Amino acid sequence: MKIKAExxxxxxxxxxxxxxxxxxxxxxxxxxxxxxxxxxxxxxxxHGLFHSGGRYAVSDPExxxxxxxxxxxxxxxxxxxxxxxxxxFISLPEEGLDYRERFLRACEKVGIQxxxxxxxxxxxxxxxxxxxxxxxxxxxxxxIDPFALVxxxxxxxxxxxxxxxxxxxxxxxILNGDKVKGAKVKDLYQGEEYFVEASYIINATGAWASQTLxxxxxxxxxxxxxxxxxxxxxxxxxxxxxxxxxxFDGDIIVPNHTVSILGTTSIRLEEVExxxxxxHEVSLLIQETSKMIPAIQGTRLIRAYAGIRPxxxxxxxxxxxxxxRGFVLMDHEKRDGIKNLVTITGGKLMTYRLMAxxxxxxxxxxxxxxxxxxxxxxxxxxxxxxxxxxxxxxQFTTDRGEVLCDCELIQKEEVKALLEKEKLKNFQDxxxxxxxxxxxxxxxxxxxxxxxxxxxLRKIEGDSNKILKGFLEERWKGxxxxxxxxxxxxxxxxxxxxxxxxxx
Amino acid sequence: MRYxxxxxxxxxSGLMAAKTAAGEGKKVLIVGKGMGALCLLSNTIDVLGQxxxxxxxxxxxxxxxxxxxxHPYSKVGLEKIEEALNSFLSLFPPPYSFQTVDxxxxxxxxxxxxxxxxxxxxxxxxxxxxxxxxKALIVGLKGFKxxxxxxxxxxxxxxxxxxxxxxxxxxxITTTYLGRLMEKNSFIKNIGREIKKQLNGExxxxxxxxxxVHDPIQVKNNLEEIIGAKVFEIPTLPPSIPGMRIFNRFKxxxxxxxxxxxxxxxxxxxxxxxxxxxxxxxxxxxxTTSYSADRYILASGRFMGGGLEGTAExxxxxxxxxxxxxxxxxxxxxxxxxxxxSPHRIHRVGILTNNAFQPIDERGGLILENVWVAGSIxxxxxxxxxxxxxxxxxxxxxWATKKAME
Numbered sequence: 085m086k087i088k089a090e091x092x093x094x095x096x097x098x099x100x101x102x103x104x105x106x107x108x109x110x111x112x113x114x115x116x117x118x119x120x121x122x123x124x125x126x127x128x129x130x131h132g133l134f135h136s137g138g139r140y141a142v143s144d145p146e147x148x149x150x151x152x153x154x155x156x157x158x159x160x161x162x163x164x165x166x167x168x169x170x171x172x173f174i175s176l177p178e179e180g181l182d183y184r185e186r187f188l189r190a191c192e193k194v195g196i197q198x199x200x201x202x203x204x205x206x207x208x209x210x211x212x213x214x215x216x217x218x219x220x221x222x223x224x225x226x227x228i229d230p231f232a233l234v235x236x237x238x239x240x241x242x243x244x245x246x247x248x249x250x251x252x253x254x255x256x257x258i259l260n261g262d263k264v265k266g267a268k269v270k271d272l273y274q275g276e277e278y279f280v281e282a283s284y285i286i287n288a289t290g291a292w293a294s295q296t297l298x299x300x301x302x303x304x305x306x307x308x309x310x311x312x313x314x315x316x317x318x319x320x321x322x323x324x325x326x327x328x329x330x331x332f333d334g335d336i337i338v339p340n341h342t343v344s345i346l347g348t349t350s351i352r353l354e355e356v357e358x359x360x361x362x363x364h365e366v367s368l369l370i371q372e373t374s375k376m377i378p379a380i381q382g383t384r385l386i387r388a389y390a391g392i393r394p395x396x397x398x399x400x401x402x403x404x405x406x407x408x409r410g411f412v413l414m415d416h417e418k419r420d421g422i423k424n425l426v427t428i429t430g431g432k433l434m435t436y437r438l439m440a441x442x443x444x445x446x447x448x449x450x451x452x453x454x455x456x457x458x459x460x461x462x463x464x465x466x467x468x469x470x471x472x473x474x475x476x477x478x479q480f481t482t483d484r485g486e487v488l489c490d491c492e493l494i495q496k497e498e499v500k501a502l503l504e505k506e507k508l509k510n511f512q513d514x515x516x517x518x519x520x521x522x523x524x525x526x527x528x529x530x531x532x533x534x535x536x537x538x539x540x541l542r543k544i545e546g547d548s549n550k551i552l553k554g555f556l557e558e559r560w561k562g563x564x565x566x567x568x569x570x571x572x573x574x575x576x577x578x579x580x581x582x583x584x585x586x587x588x
Numbered sequence: 589m590r591y592x593x594x595x596x597x598x599x600x601s602g603l604m605a606a607k608t609a610a611g612e613g614k615k616v617l618i619v620g621k622g623m624g625a626l627c628l629l630s631n632t633i634d635v636l637g638q639x640x641x642x643x644x645x646x647x648x649x650x651x652x653x654x655x656x657x658x659h660p661y662s663k664v665g666l667e668k669i670e671e672a673l674n675s676f677l678s679l680f681p682p683p684y685s686f687q688t689v690d691x692x693x694x695x696x697x698x699x700x701x702x703x704x705x706x707x708x709x710x711x712x713x714x715x716x717x718x719x720x721x722x723k724a725l726i727v728g729l730k731g732f733k734x735x736x737x738x739x740x741x742x743x744x745x746x747x748x749x750x751x752x753x754x755x756x757x758x759x760x761i762t763t764t765y766l767g768r769l770m771e772k773n774s775f776i777k778n779i780g781r782e783i784k785k786q787l788n789g790e791x792x793x794x795x796x797x798x799x800x801v802h803d804p805i806q807v808k809n810n811l812e813e814i815i816g817a818k819v820f821e822i823p824t825l826p827p828s829i830p831g832m833r834i835f836n837r838f839k840x841x842x843x844x845x846x847x848x849x850x851x852x853x854x855x856x857x858x859x860x861x862x863x864x865x866x867x868x869x870x871x872x873x874x875x876t877t878s879y880s881a882d883r884y885i886l887a888s889g890r891f892m893g894g895g896l897e898g899t900a901e902x903x904x905x906x907x908x909x910x911x912x913x914x915x916x917x918x919x920x921x922x923x924x925x926x927x928x929x930s931p932h933r934i935h936r937v938g939i940l941t942n943n944a945f946q947p948i949d950e951r952g953g954l955i956l957e958n959v960w961v962a963g964s965i966x967x968x969x970x971x972x973x974x975x976x977x978x979x980x981x982x983x984x985x986x987w988a989t990k991k992a993m994e
């Protein structure tokens with residue numbers, strides 16, 4: 085088999101699918117390959133903060149400016165992926181008000197709207213806040229659903245002629261003089277290897293950018309920074325809560341549907357795979373975030389997870405937080421004399437669209453065409469869907485039928501519809517597209533039921549228990565760091581079910 | 589009111605302790621926060637499931653005791669283990685009795701389509717142990733989300749069907765709801781007929797373990813008569829109807845023997861004087877009642893039962909605050925992998941006792957003179973991996989009480 089593509093995009097994170105959509109809307113067809121599912125890297129492993137830019141206003145005004153302008157654009161084009169909660173930057177007695185003054189000035193400079201609230205005003209709106217706080221500054225932060233955002237981009241790209249191949253890994257890049265001829269890729273399910281010939285190649289592999297370039301013999305310097313997060317089993321606040329001081333571990337609490345996410349740490353890693361959340365990180369996050377919301381000390385945690393920030397490194401610096409969170413668009417024609425290869429890395433979810441725009445602009449320039457970008461004005465599919473409280477309440481008042489997941493109230497019919505609509509390759513793909521296994525029991529019950537359903541629908545064959553064991557092992561990575569208190573009861577129950585009753 | 593014996597905990601070990609004391613005519617109070625893991629997880633009686641099918645359990649136990657001197661079984665001893673198990677069995681005369689297959693572990697099919705080794709099984713599960721001697725059909729119920737016939741059948745390489753019944757169109761169908769429904773003759777008739785329609789030469793019907801809460805034999809017989817094939821039960825997700833049958837049988841017998849049965853109340857406080865427990869307080873807000881006895885049995889279970897608790901820093905026993913030797917920090921509680929060759933270290937943690945099941949400290953000093961400890965809260969076993977849950981509960985509940993009454 086052989087595929088011919090005008091543009092080959094490597095990487096199915098927000099940036100990759102963003103480029104795919106951007107090019108498609110400009111009428112340029114592309115093929116995207118992704119070795120896992122959509123958003124398997126940093127796009128799907130972050131705290132889901134819809135940045136106002138406030139976090140970077142003092143330390144990195146350029147990044148802050150990018151954030152606030154993308155913030156305004158995304159509210160228009162992807163309202164269904166965003167919960168417009170607003171955010172507070174709260175000042176605690178420990179650090180006083182010096183930083184707040186710098187913060188307010190910096191926000192004004194980059195155009196982030198702020199409102200200063202007194203202690204009492206802040207507490208009235210967020211009663212769980214530390215009552216000793218000095219003040220709060222309100223900024224237009226919010227919560228974003230990264231997976232919905234990525235899926236929306238992918239869907240629109242495909243509708244406009246783009247091709248997306250999931251579970252397809254790049255094996256090698258084939259160089260021919262001053263060009264990359266294409267890539268040898270492997271379908272990880274069929275096992276088939278084939279060649280994708282392309283006129284232009286975009287490396288949008290985030291933290292894997294250097295690894296991918298190594299296939300063409302062109303490694304770059306990347307800093308890999310692990311950020312760990314914890315999920316609470318209830319939503320602690322309506323708004324995003326930030327600590328008003330220079331960026332540090334455990335300075336943010338982001339609401340997400342029915343839970344809150346506590347973040348983050350920043351630890352330098354050598355390797356892009358095989359990382360875990362350490363007990364020290366868990367303790368540190370609880371210690372720091374509970375200074376903002378004391379109730380965190382007694383709140384049950386349901387999972388710990390980590391993502392890797394791909395930080396581009398132009399020179400050695402001590403502190404990863406000092407490396408710009410801005411993105412890097414690298415034209416390998418200028419850098420290495422390879423005419424048709426481009427790398428886009430660094431940056432963050434918030435600026436995925438801008439990154440896609442700049443990358444697509446560069447590709448257009450190389451092609452000698454001049455079609456303008458339109459992603460800043462064309463809404464994503466589903467954007468006109470009403471997302472307010474009324475819609476959410478409707479879910480609960482309609483007849484629900486059989487429920488697979490008792491934590492998140494996922495109906496059997498909903499999962500069935502998904503299975504019929506999309507050609508999903510493995511059961512992790514299903515978990516990604518529903519809230520199954522996202523609740524308190526983390527799939528302890530509903531994943532067994534999901535397997536039951538798959539067998540009932542004849543969508544799976546063979547040794548399901550091997551896959552079930554694999555899921556329980558994966559689940560373990562997330563819950564092991566936060567096992568104490570009531571979570572120990574559940575651990576004993578789940579272990580008794582799977583090792584006991586089911587003898588797995 | 590003064591008792592001869594107060595038992596804290598209403599799981600299988602507490603119930604067994606109550607039975608043992610009441611059987612000797614003692615005045616007994618049993619108090620429990622809830623019904624224990626029994627009604628969630630116990631379907632059959634495991635003794636030492638990790639041993640192969642071909643060795644007699646007596647020989648397994650003999651070897652085990654030799655190899656594991658600190659294990660609760662070793663403190664009970666082979667002879668008393670058998671005595672305890674027989675005492676349990678005596679509560680279940682036919683028709684709903686427990687039996688072994690040739691005094692060895694047998695393999696029963698499970699809700700995940702695996703085969704699981706266990707020792708005593710209720711006779712509603714016996715046909716499941718010889719699946720390959722017949723042709724089996726696994727039957728599930730449409731709308732019941734805790735059992736999947738096709739999943740089980742695909743793993744066991746036989747056929748699975750779902751029957752749908754108009755009786756089941758309303759509301760959420762749970763295990764307990766179905767268990768009760770199965771006791772209605774009209775429902776059995778309908779379901780029996782539906783299953784019969786689905787038969788294609790099969791002579792064995794595998795059904796989720798919910799053939800009635802009170803009279804499973806009657807349910808089984810009725811079904812078999814209608815279908816014309818043998819029916820057996822398959823254990824699945826909690827709650828466990830077979831476990832409830834065991835609980836109900838104990839409850840009925842104990843109350844008949846005059847045991848005071850306090851279900852649903854936690855012990856809020858114990859009064860200690862020197863090395864003696866002088867009384868307990870049971871909280872049923874807004875009232876708190878005090879009870880006292882000559883002797884006490886602590887059978888409060890592990891984390892699920894509330895017998896052990898863990899903060900982010902340490903594991904403790906919340907009622908008597910008995911010492912719990914444990915890894916230095918929580919980083920040592922669990923292994924990196926969920927499925928491990930050696931069990932998670934936290935599961936070996938528990939209360940140290942002497943051979944009479946009295947609580948001791950790490951130097952062997954007796955902590956309380958009139959308290960005995962039984963069941964899963966004991967140290968030096970890991971019942972999930974050993975597959976010894978019910979065996980440990982029955983035998984230590986029995987023997988700790990015997991020692992307490994000496």
